[in-house]
Amino acid sequence: xxxxxxxxxxxxxxxxxxxxxxxxxxxxxxxxxxxxxxxxxxxxxxxxxxxxxxxxxxxxxxxxxxxxxxxxxxxxxxxxxxxxxxxxxxxxxxxxxxxxxxxxxxxxxxxxxxxxxxxxxxxxxxxxxxxxxxxxxxxxxxxxxxxxxxxxxxxxxxxxxxxxxxxxxxxxxxxxxxxxxxxxxxxxxxxxxxxxxxxxxxxxxxxxxxxxxxxxxxxxxxxxxxxxxxxxxxxxxxxxxxxxxxxxxxxxxxxxxxxxxxxxxxxxxxxxxxxxxxxxxxxxxxxxxxxxxxxxxxxxxxxxxxxxxxxxxxxxxxxxxxxxxxxxxxxxxxxxxxxxxxxxxxxxxxxxxxxxxxxxxxxxxxxxxxxxxxxxxxxxxxxxxxxxxxxxxxxxxxxxxxxxxxxxxxxxxxxxxxxxxxxxxxxxxxxxxxxxxxxxxxxxxxxxxxxxxxxxxxxxxxxxxxxxxxxxxxxxxxxxxxxxxxxxxxxxxxxxxxxx
Numbered sequence: 001x002x003x004x005x006x007x008x009x010x011x012x013x014x015x016x017x018x019x020x021x022x023x024x025x026x027x028x029x030x031x032x033x034x035x036x037x038x039x040x041x042x043x044x045x046x047x048x049x050x051x052x053x054x055x056x057x058x059x060x061x062x063x064x065x066x067x068x069x070x071x072x073x074x075x076x077x078x079x080x081x082x083x084x085x086x087x088x089x090x091x092x093x094x095x096x097x098x099x100x101x102x103x104x105x106x107x108x109x110x111x112x113x114x115x116x117x118x119x120x121x122x123x124x125x126x127x128x129x130x131x132x133x134x135x136x137x138x139x140x141x142x143x144x145x146x147x148x149x150x151x152x153x154x155x156x157x158x159x160x161x162x163x164x165x166x167x168x169x170x171x172x173x174x175x176x177x178x179x180x181x182x183x184x185x186x187x188x189x190x191x192x193x194x195x196x197x198x199x200x201x202x203x204x205x206x207x208x209x210x211x212x213x214x215x216x217x218x219x220x221x222x223x224x225x226x227x228x229x230x231x232x233x234x235x236x237x238x239x240x241x242x243x244x245x246x247x248x249x250x251x252x253x254x255x256x257x258x259x260x261x262x263x264x265x266x267x268x269x270x271x272x273x274x275x276x277x278x279x280x281x282x283x284x285x286x287x288x289x290x291x292x293x294x295x296x297x298x299x300x301x302x303x304x305x306x307x308x309x310x311x312x313x314x315x316x317x318x319x320x321x322x323x324x325x326x327x328x329x330x331x332x333x334x335x336x337x338x339x340x341x342x343x344x345x346x347x348x349x350x351x352x353x354x355x356x357x358x359x360x361x362x363x364x365x366x367x368x369x370x371x372x373x374x375x376x377x378x379x380x381x382x383x384x385x386x387x388x389x390x391x392x393x394x395x396x397x398x399x400x401x402x403x404x405x406x407x408x409x410x411x412x413x414x415x416x417x418x419x420x421x422x423x424x425x426x427x428x429x430x431x432x433x434x435x436x437x438x439x440x441x442x443x444x445x446x447x448x449x450x451x452x453x454x455x456x457x458x459x460x461x462x463x464x465x466x467x468x469x470x471x472x473x474x475x476x477x478x479x480x481x482x483x484x485x486x487x488x489x490x491x492x493x494x495x496x497x498x499x500x
Contacts, residue, residue, distance in 0.1 A: 013044040016197030018058035019207025024051035035103030036334035038369035047215030052223035055211035059180040062208030069178040080124035082203035087117040103334030116168035122453035127176030150178030152231030155224030160186035173473040257466035262419030269425035270302040277424040284448035290395035294420040314360040341371035344394030418460030422448040
């Protein structure tokens with residue numbers, strides 16, 4: 001028996017609009033079943049378009065006339081620090097909610113909650129560093145001031161794979177800037193986001209500054225994208241979702257922040273520490289059951305070590321503990337739902353049908369009530385196979401050998417995506433050359449999936465627009481205003497009239 005048990009009845013959540021808890025205007029509830037157990041674990045309202053409009057109106061009023069954008073950054077920071085403390089105090093509860101709703105291992109879920117608290121703390125402190133600049137080099141007559149002002153009402157649409165952590169990479173930064181928000185979490189994993197509303201209230205956040213609306217993207221998310229009262233929408237999701245957001249933003253030329261898909265490479269050069277690289281590659285492809293936008297699904301490895309390294313990696317992957325998300329020993333939990341599991345398996349089967357070879361994994365594993373897939377490694381993969389082109393979002397890795405440095409970079413960049421890349425080599429010059437030439441917003445050298453809130457993150461190419469975290473993460477939610485001040489009597493453009 002595990003310390004954390006399945007609930008006897010689903011936990012019931014409500015939406016948070018203008019400082020009040022509500023089921024909204026609809027009469028439908030969404031019930032979430034645990035991906036690892038098949039049992040119902042949570043319920044929340046299926047929000048309506050009217051609920052989204054109510055939330056937008058609350059956020060608009062809070063921005064236009066409320067205290068939040070107008071208070072000193074030091075006062076905003078106090079509230080954000082309190083939120084971080086409350087998150088940390090509720091790690092066990094939030095981690096269990098996240099584990100049950102997403103299928104990720106309990107130890108990983110709790111780690112992400114602690115990591116989120118750290119992100120809130122960084123944003124709280126960084127809020128006091130937001131500044132403009134003065135330009136005193138325009139001559140005796142002019143002085144220019146460059147101001148950063150909060151952008152306004154921000155819509156935040158978050159995905160199901162890291163519900164609490166991805167929200168932490170956005171919400172505290174926009175709050176630090178002085179903005180207000182309407183958050184729409186994934187309709188399938190809304191629990192921790194809705195629970196956060198209680199912590200925001202406890203921390204003293206004014207009513208209307210953050211509003212939480214659960215529901216489907218077509219119903220709630222679309223209203224955020226279409227509304228003239230929303231100044232920016234941050235969307236984390238697939239590239240297809242990003243395209244829909246761009247199309248919707250045309251209506252009022254809305255600013256967008258997009259973190260989208262990835263087909264990320266691990267590039268392993270011949271001189272790499274193969275034991276370290278094998279462990280890192282296995283971790284990078286299997287973390288969160290491969291449902292990680294910056295996780296890697298392509299292994300680009302030098303031909304001279306390809307066979308040895310593939311066998312070493314396969315041995316590592318076979319030892320990954322896949323199983324009950326509530327078991328502290330589990331390293332990889334369940335996939336998001338049954339349909340997604342079958343989609344991942346279809347990529348494996350489709351690759352095999354086209355000539356790929358399974359070296360490790362290849363099928364389902366564990367309890368039939370759960371959506372578990374073995375970490376899978378495939379060789380003899382060719383460019384026309386969908387498993388090499390599409391974002392699979394599962395624990396599946398394809399091996400592609402290379403011969404020269406130029407080959408490695410060409411293969412690594414041969415994708416519409418540009419989210420992340422990992423480089424494994426002990427040659428510092430090789431590492432730096434590859435780091436510069438690979439097309440990715442985040443690059444890791446002799447590690448993978450490391451990050452901290454101090455550093456900005458985002459994608460190139462079709463992997464996204466804009467940056468989150470770091471000081472750039474606050475600047476993303478600001479407008480830049482330039483003011484020119486004349487310091488001397490005006491030289492008249494129109495000559496004096498003789499008659500006056």
